[in-house]
């Protein structure tokens with residue numbers, strides 16, 4: 001039975017290492033509730049931004065040389081990708097919908113933003129979870145540089161169900177909120193093939209809320 005590998009998930013727990021990153025002078029990360037600024041950065045409607053903020057989500061914006069250059073969300077209640085959402089409960093946080101604006105990519109903003117969020121949030125939460133699409137190497141590189149550990153493969157089964165397949169740090173894999181919501185499966189590497197996304201990129205994915 002063949003499963004299609006769609007994504008990978010990672011975690012960082014309070015007390016884990018935050019590897020040192022090449023310095024990024026003039027970088028700063030701010031919690032932002034300015035709906036017009038967030039609307040402009042995301043290309044989403046104000047209504048969708050407001051709904052996220054009202055749903056226990058914190059928006060973080062990365063600034064370089066005082067210009068907004070990227071963003072990401074930290075969810076305490078639910079997080080998602082495309083139109084699929086799953087619950088987040090204490091002591092967890094889900095990190096989701098990150099982007100660096102195209103003109104600023106490749107300077108290390110993403111791992112700096114991830115680490116800045118972990119530093120700010122770790123007093124309130126203990127376990128942080130995030131993922132990337134299997135073909136998104138830029139995201140994978142940033143997540144690993146920031147200090148996250150692999151915990152699960154996200155696969156589409158032959159019955160078209162999404163399941164999480166524990167990998168990497170197995171002691172942590174089964175605590176993944178996405179897996180607790182969607183279910184786990186025990187699948188051997190030889191039964192997994194890469195999912196074919198066609199020409200759909202992460203930039204093309206429209207988040208539902």
Ligand SMILES: CC(C)(COP(=O)(O)OP(=O)(O)OC[C@H]1O[C@@H](n2cnc3c(N)ncnc32)[C@H](O)[C@@H]1OP(=O)(O)O)[C@@H](O)C(=O)NCCC(=O)NCCS
Pocket residue numbers: 070098099100101104105106107108109110111131132133136137138139141142202203
């Ligand atoms: C993924 C993303 C957030 C990374 O942001 P970033 O601030 O450019 O991250 P980094 O500077 O650490 O670069 C990460 C990798 O991108 C690649 N990269 C380098 N320059 C790049 C450029 N000009 N354009 C695109 N990717 C570049 C490199 O592989 C780099 O890794 P390396 O420096 O170790 O070789 C950004 O590419 C993005 O917004 N992509 C579209 C949305 C998305 O995929 N979001 C993440 C969903 S999980």
